[in-house]
Amino acid sequence: MNNVLLGYSIDRQFERKEAVRLVRLALSVDNSDPETLALACVTLAFVAGDYESAVEMADRAVALNQNSFEAWHARGWVYFLAGLPQEAVRSFERGIRMSPIDPRLHVSLTGMGMAFIELRRFDEAIVAGKKAQRQNPSYSSAYVCLASALAHLGRDADAREAVARLLEVDPTYGISVRIGRAGQTNAKLIIEGLRKAGLSPTAPR
Structure with missing residues (x-):
């Protein structure tokens, strides 16, 4: 999954199929472990677009362990990808409360910021994006969040600066790249x- 999402994959279609195969294998070993369900649901959502199964797994993960950062974090991304940003924000907020100094907090903050954009809460998206950027300045998705939110507010110069920072971190990034x-x-x-x-x-040449 990470090979696909981070642009490391040579054969994206193979990596997607392999990720799904490994999810199925992991679940065949144990389908009641909240950490396994969390990783499985976010993988299915990102690489297979199977939101119905992913949402069911995400809900089961948090039901099994309501104190798991991993479970709430995964649920946030799954609900965001499924087009339910309000529930995504609630999930990310819950996860951040569970682990307020988590080393992957920037990923949750970015997800929350992106969900805020889809809710047209652009100022809150910028706050979340800036927090993510401060925690990990090399995380490209934080700049995606900032660029989009700033542009929606008409802050064109700031939005272009965020795009410039994005391309410093990930020079191959383009809209088609994101969709791919x-x-x-x-x-x-x-x-x-x-x-x-x-x-x-x-992608820029």
Whole structure:
């Protein structure tokens, strides 16, 4: 999954199929472990677009362990990808309360920021994106969040600066790259914001 999402994959289609195969294998060994369910649901959502199964697994993961950062974090991404940003925000907030200094907090903050964009809560998206950026300045998705939210608010210079920072971290990033890595998600306002911010439709040459 990470090979696909982070752009490391040589054969993206093979990696997607392999990720799903390994999820099925893991679940055949133990389908009642909350950490396994958390990783499985987010993988199915990202690489297979199987939101119905992913949501069911995410809900089961948090029911099995309501104190698991991993479970709430995964549930946040699954609900975001499934087009339910309000529930995604609630999940990310719960996970952050569970582990307020987690080393992967920047990923949750970015997910929450992207969900805020889809809710048209652009100021809150910027706050979340900036927190994510401060925690991990090399995390490209934080700049995706910032660029889109800033562009929606008409802060064009700041949005272009965020795009510039994004391309410093990930020089191959373009709108088609985002869609190719993460699949056709329900994040239409994020894509619209990236276009307003001046991000290239295709990967820069």
